[in-house]
Amino acid sequence: MNLLEYTFSGKKVTYYLDDSLSSLQNKVPVNRSVIITDETVYQAYAGQLAGFQTIVIPAGEQHKNQATVNHILDELIRMEADRQSFVIGLGGGVVTDIAGFAASVYMRGIRFGFVPTTILGQVDASIGGKNGIDAGIYKNIIGVIRQPEFILFDHTLLQTLPQEQWVNGFAEIIKHACIRDAQLFALLEQKKLEDFQQDHQLLAELIRRNVDIKSGVVAKDEFETGDRKLLNFGHTIGHAVENTYELLHGFAVSIGMVAACSISGTVSGFSVPEQERVLKVLQQYGLPIYLEFDKKRVFEILKMDKKRVREEISFVLLKTIGHAVIQKIPLTELEELIQKMSD
């Protein structure tokens, strides 16, 4: 077990790295805690949750909405949860996003912690305090920024993940490498997915490195006025295609990174050989690099992106692998760039 602490706007968040779900009962007051999880995770781990009250929500991004939040809030009221209660989100990004949001608005905010059960959750979604839900096709448009008390990482939870969930998580790992860590990118080029699945130590180090990249960026810019925006690499077009085509988040981000690499080629001088290296790594980890999408429809959604301010959008571009920049692109120009992308 490794303990790490990050401070976000004066609030300390404890990371229990390479720890175990079974130790949760030593970290929170069990009789005052409520675990929020989804049906899939509950079926797999119900045996390890003895003594905890639980709220089980249906699995899947389509349930990351107001109706599910209302259900959770009603359950918290029914359980007589109070300001000393502790909410724990146990699950993938959907569960931790929604649990963090519900805890943030219940009684104007009670304490919460996360136990992410997916790669995507462990390297990205559970970190940084963004909690929220979707409204129709608009992703995360309702939410707050509020940090959990702790995040508990148990790598053994990943063993039961279906293969596509492993692939899903590696999109964000590749993203972190692209924007911030050329060395990590080189490591990813040398390895393949099975290497990380089979070598616990290698996986633990990979997760720690990604936790560190994301937390470091967020700690310096919690409210996303500057560098935190870099983490949106691949997400602008990614989000726009994600809900339209009901893709897994990582798959959509992969498509988004491919598009962003192409736009970077035109706008920020990202070289063709490096563009090709990114595409190669994405494929190496089983991610899609091609999607025939309705460009007009995607652009309509993209116009509503949170990163848009009036007629411009803050777009994350690469200069080189490991070095990202933010550039404002007028919507009209972006529309042309998307139209121009090879069909």
Place this chain on the structure above:
Amino acid sequence: MNLLEYTFSGKKVTYYLDDSLSSLQNKVPVNRSVIITDETVYQAYAGQLAGFQTIVIPAGEQHKNQATVNHILDELIRMEADRQSFVIGLGGGVVTDIAGFAASVYMRGIRFGFVPTTILGQVDASIGGKNGIDAGIYKNIIGVIRQPEFILFDHTLLQTLPQEQWVNGFAEIIKHACIRDAQLFALLEQKKLEDFQQDHQLLAELIRRNVDIKSGVVAKDEFETGDRKLLNFGHTIGHAVENTYELLHGFAVSIGMVAACSISGTVSGFSVPEQERVLKVLQQYGLPIYLEFDKKRVFEILKMDKKRVREEISFVLLKTIGHAVIQKIPLTELEELIQKMSD
């Protein structure tokens, strides 16, 4: 016009005292602003809102719920509101509570300001950053604490208020006097409601004094770990009777203050003559001091109060007029005290 600034946890809030609704267009970017108001207020002031986009919600506490928030969020999306947009809550406490909450969760929080149109709103509800909604009979159980950019006070808006809304607001004014300001209490004893309705200067001073009491308390304890709790005087039992009996907030708080005075007599030595002075002032301003309520049912709701932590409730008691204290009362004892209150 008077300008006042209060700082809450590092965030500056500007108060435009004794100002005018028509100056709103000089205080916010009109083309990026969305006014949230209710049907009653809209009918009265639509003529002064030229150029602003508006979202009009149905009037009344029964609409301070998730359905109304969802409607507002859908409208903000439809209007393509973005992170530079500005939400203005124009109305009574219900409108400002709900507008502040919607703005706090839209895109993880955009800027907002308030123009309170009732006495209750001007002396209490719009101040302090508590934004939220009800869930069924549980008042304000969903919400966040987040401060507005500004509050604009226009006393002429009060001229069209029905008499019961004037009475409604004076409950919180009397509350402020009870907990913090014996001199203000004495002034209230000397005057009557008509005096404040007829004398603009007297009213402006009264509002300023109440704004100052509430803001001062909140500025020292935004997240209610200490003295901010004093503002809950009369609200514990008040909230419990409010929704059960569909009373106006001030009327319910008046009943709650009467109950709290009686409990203060037993628990904190609040003298009988001073108890009688409080009852007399409440009556003088048209507030009810008696309600035959279902004590068992009210106690059931009270158990879910946000001020409850497990088996105790933080109760605000008076020692003397102008001097309130907080005391934890076990639920079992409180149940007895309520049962014992004269029927």
